[in-house]
Amino acid sequence: MHNFDYARADSTRQAVSSHGPDKQAAYLAGGTTLLDLVKIDIMRPEQVVDINRLDLKRIETLNDGRTRIGALVTNTALARDERIASDYAVLSEALLSGATTQLRNKATTAGNVMQRVRCPYFRDGVSNCNKREPGSGCAAIEGHNRSVHAVLGTSEHCIATHPSDMCVAMAAIGATITVEGPEGQREIDFLDFHLLPGDTPEREHALKPGELITHVTLDAPLDNSRSHYLKLRDRASYQFALASSAVIVTLEGDTITDARVALGGVGTRPWRAHEAEAALKGQKATEATFQKAAGIAFKSATPYAHNAFKIPLGQQAIVRNLTTLTA
Amino acid sequence: MSDHHKGDGSGVETFDARSPSRRRFLKSMGASGLAAATAPAWAQIAQAGQSQAEPVEPRDDGAPAEGEQQIRLTVNGVEHTLNVTPNAVLLDVLRDRLELTGTKKGCDQGQCGACTLLVNDTAINSCLSLAVSHDGDEITTIEGLSNGDDLHPVQAAFWEHDAYQCGYCTSGQIMSAVAILNDDNIGSDDASVREAMSGNICRCGAYKNILAAVQDARGRMKGAS
Structure with missing residues (x-):
């Protein structure tokens, strides 16, 4: 692994000033993405700022009912937190469906938000990849694009899925990302944080150079809601989603009064399906309603040579999840 | 971690002081040279078993060089x-x-x-x-994990259930098993153990015996605590 300068930060401010606005610096939390990609020479930071000693490991319930999660809360700690497991079951389930025990023990909340794509053409270091070498093209579009390639939100420059399960649950719940940077603190709506590839697939998120995520604050849970994360994949554990759904619903009798739907494994970013939600609200909880909403969620989908199956699979992920939740 | 060393030793009779760790055996082979190499296998093992594992001494590198x-x-x-x-x-x-x-x-x-x-x-x-x-x-x-020649209950269970073939993944499997057996958040049923252990790949496919060993060790650790 290539060498780099190393600084351990004792405060958020110190972390930001050690990093500076230089793009060749990287913040190190759990390291499960960063060190992996440095080892295979895809990321080449000249400066690593270790933020593991910062006081960002708490989960707090705020007075307005929201829940504030420190950037360094591990995926294990977040999934096992009693408040998260009871008020945001979809998030706990999503976290526990991702990676492995020992990776979840290292991986952090902010690191999960910042994880890079799993497209093999991005990781191989030689194929054309607009994320790695802007302007070089996208080998996935004409290549092997079955498992970690999207049908929603793609462009002619990149079709890689965002790999996170946690972020799909957060997209459904609604959240705010707090960042600290050279110009101070600001907040970013979770749904605006991950960028569509468009013409600039090398730009993956809304952070300005040098900005550090300090917290993710979840919206207050919907009253009397129930939620579930359903992940469909090639094997039962330790595999990225082919299609997944995070669904939150509230019911009055057999009528759906509110619904949140987000999708994983099918989109270039954690995919909130607003139009599908609108098709559920006020409707009877029947399979016909679910099928209609699922169809709407994928009406703008673009299949590629090997991943057209993700459209019916993703629709099934919505229908089955809603069926389970409203049974 | 002290609880791990309270094993009552049940079921570890086959592993006594003469059974060397593979590492100790290889070190001994290196030191004893040709004479040992020409001796029957059982004699080599007996000879190797007479040498104790070298304790790991505290290390102090002194002042760091530039860049360290x-x-x-x-x-x-x-x-x-x-x-x-x-x-x-x-x-x-x-x-x-x-x-x-x-x-x-x-x-x-x-x-x-x-x-x-x-x-x-x-x-x-x-x-x-x-x-x-x-x-x-x-x-x-x-x-x-072990306390001298007293194996940790998970090590003993892996030994008894033959929970390996080539053995390369075994130390990682055992360390994961120790952690999940001490974690109250992880269920004790087979499905929960398989899920919690899915980050340890065994290319030989010894999963069935690994699962049996982990579940057996659960009983031993409960009995020991």
Whole structure:
């Protein structure tokens, strides 16, 4: 692994000033993405700022009912937190469906938000990849694009899925990302944080150079809601989603009064399906309603040579999840 | 971790002081040369068993050179002061600097689990960890589980259930098993154990015996605590 300068930060401010606005610096939390990609020479930071000693490991319930999660809360700690497991079951389930025990023990909340794509053409270091070498093209579009390639939100420059399960649950719940940077603190709506590839697939998120995520604050849970994360994949554990759904619903009798739907494994970013939600609200909880909403969620989908199956699979992920939740 | 050493020894009769660890055996082979190599296998084992494992002495690198960071690691209860470059990986420091080669390097990318060890009692992939990030941490490797020749209950169960073939993934499997058996959040049913152990890949496919060993060890650890 290539060498780099190393600084351990004792405060958020110190972390930001050690990093500076230089793009060749990287913040190190759990390291499960960063060190992996440095080892295979895809990321080449000249400066690593270790933020593991910062006081960002708490989960707090705020007075307005929201829940504030420190950037360094591990995926294990977040999934096992009693408040998260009871008020945001979809998030706990999503976290526990991702990676492995020992990776979840290292991986952090902010690191999960910042994880890079799993497209093999991005990781191989030689194929054309607009994320790695802007302007070089996208080998996935004409290549092997079955498992970690999207049908929603793609462009002619990149079709890689965002790999996170946690972020799909957060997209459904609604959240705010707090960042600290050279110009101070600001907040970013979770749904605006991950960028569509468009013409600039090398730009993956809304952070300005040098900005550090300090917290993710979840919206207050919907009253009397129930939620579930359903992940469909090639094997039962330790595999990225082919299609997944995070669904939150509230019911009055057999009528759906509110619904949140987000999708994983099918989109270039954690995919909130607003139009599908609108098709559920006020409707009877029947399979016909679910099928209609699922169809709407994928009406703008673009299949590629090997991943057209993700459209019916993703629709099934919505229908089955809603069926389970409203049974 | 002291609870792990309270095993009553039941079921470990086949493993006595004359049965060497593979590492001790290989070290002895190197030292005893040709005479040992020409002796029958059982005699080599008996001879090897007479030498004790060398204890890991505390290491102190002194003042760090330019470009190095000084860190303190407590590994299996022994505190070391080491100088490492920022890109030194915890797994490599343990294997190459402290000669604790029980922790294995498999994929070196966080995908196989062979490098699993405990940091402050939590199982992590040591291949995706910078040594410098673990300054001040307490690390337990496979070498730190047994109490002399008394195997940890999980080691004893792996031995009895033949929970390996080539053995390369075994130390990672055992370290994961130790962590999940001490974690009340992880269910005790077979499905929960399989899910919790899915980060440890066994290319020989010894999963059935691994599962049996973990479940057997659960009973032994409960009986011992």
